[in-house]
Amino acid sequence: MKRDLPTYYGQPALKPSPYKFLVALYVVVGGLSGAAQVIAAFTRDRTLARNGRWMAAAGGAVVGPALLVLDLHTPRRWYNMLRIFRRTSPMSIGTYILSAFGGASVAALTPLRPLAQPAAAFSALGMTAYTAPLLSATATPLWAATPRALGVQFAGSSFATAAAALSLVERREHPALASIACTATVATLAATAAAGASRKRQDVSGPRGRWGLLYKAGLALSLALPLACYASGRSSRLAAAGILAGTLLSRWALFQAGNESAKQPQEHLRFSSHGR
């Protein structure tokens, strides 16, 4: 039973973020490109390595930055992101991670590869990790309540989506990619369960309403379906498609459900009544 706090006529006590589908798509694309670069760096299969490098460069240097610039409300000033570095701001940290990753990933397509690829794979770890604190450092109750679990969820699904996307463009079945996707999905599932438990302890609601349903549908597609496929040992393409579609759906729903939670004063006031 949730504690009932007084509010000011139920009026919102917070402003919702302006982030919707574009940024949710960026989070998926950014994480996917990062993990694709890591896979490319470790494989001995030349086709797989080339696909991974191209995927990383396309996501990290073209699609990702384009999505972020498009989402600005004054896009012609995008370069002001590079004016300062602020370690308290995941958006500022992310700006430099994305710049390093995008640059190194493009360089890894040129003869500079021996130097550039390790740098790209290293900054790729940041790409899979920084977008969760981007959400949880805001005051939005749904995102702020579980910073650690969200970090594991986002990094986990980055590896799952990268392995899934790479296996879809490969001609032959790749058991290693299926193993990576399966391991990452198990980690994401564990973190998702941990997030639910942690929200319950803190008296904060999970995704609710229409977006809550979409969130659960996304989880079913991206976690339950692939794990069932891998357990039965067939149809790894279906599993890969489920991971990609489901992750995008659950990410988008998490953004929208967070924006809704910011408009619920009870959520914010309850979350802010614990000492931390």
Place this chain on the structure above:
Amino acid sequence: MKHATKIEPGQRYGFFTDTTLCIGCKACEVACKEWNVLPAERLGLTGMSYDNTGALSATTWRHVRFVENMGAGGERPHEMPPFQSHWLMMSDVCKHCANAPCLEACPTGALFRTEFDTVVVQQDICNGCGYCVPSCPFGVVDLSKVDGKAHKCTLCYDRMKGDLEPACAKACPTESIQFGTLEELHARAGRRVEALHAQGRPEAYLYGVPGSTGGELGGLNAFFLLTERPEVYNLPEKPTRGADRVRPGLMAGLATAVGLAAAAAWFLQEGE
């Protein structure tokens, strides 16, 4: 408040908003709109108390809240206490926090701390990323759909540079809004709480002074004297600092990424 001394760079300035003195005239809202040339947002009634302003926004930087205390179960009480009847009025504003989460979130440096220790958005730098909007634990900062930049109270930065107190404090007819250095305001607010306690109002307390309720974030340069629990005014009891959540989230994500990268390396070497 007629401030006698000069407004000097290097001093910490702020507002002390004493809600027991507020009469809900909204002169602060009007003075703010006039001085800062902010357009009216909507005309008409919200149908919710006397609050027809609704909320702080990109073009509303003072907002008077009207709380009607109806007694238990929404039942109209038959006796009125001889003090402020049943209305609580509170002129809300940007808190200019000491550790301002909006400023800590801003990736462009558009949000900065001025020489008067206030927090201001530089309009020629803001690129409208909107990250300050969900970062504010008080729901103050807002993006303008008109110009695509973030806007909020500047504590009348321009007026202070010209040695004038902020427009809202100047216009307040009951001195519910007082402007001054934090040192002076904290002392004055402390005396006011003691006086109210002596007058039989033991529920009066300060919100947003370091060490008091709402004193997280290093204290608020715009702090309040309240007579009900903070939630009644939609204020968080313990506002949280988003920057505290960056490290745990980032570390958990990086640890996961390193672990999965190691697993990937193992699978990829095994598989071929």
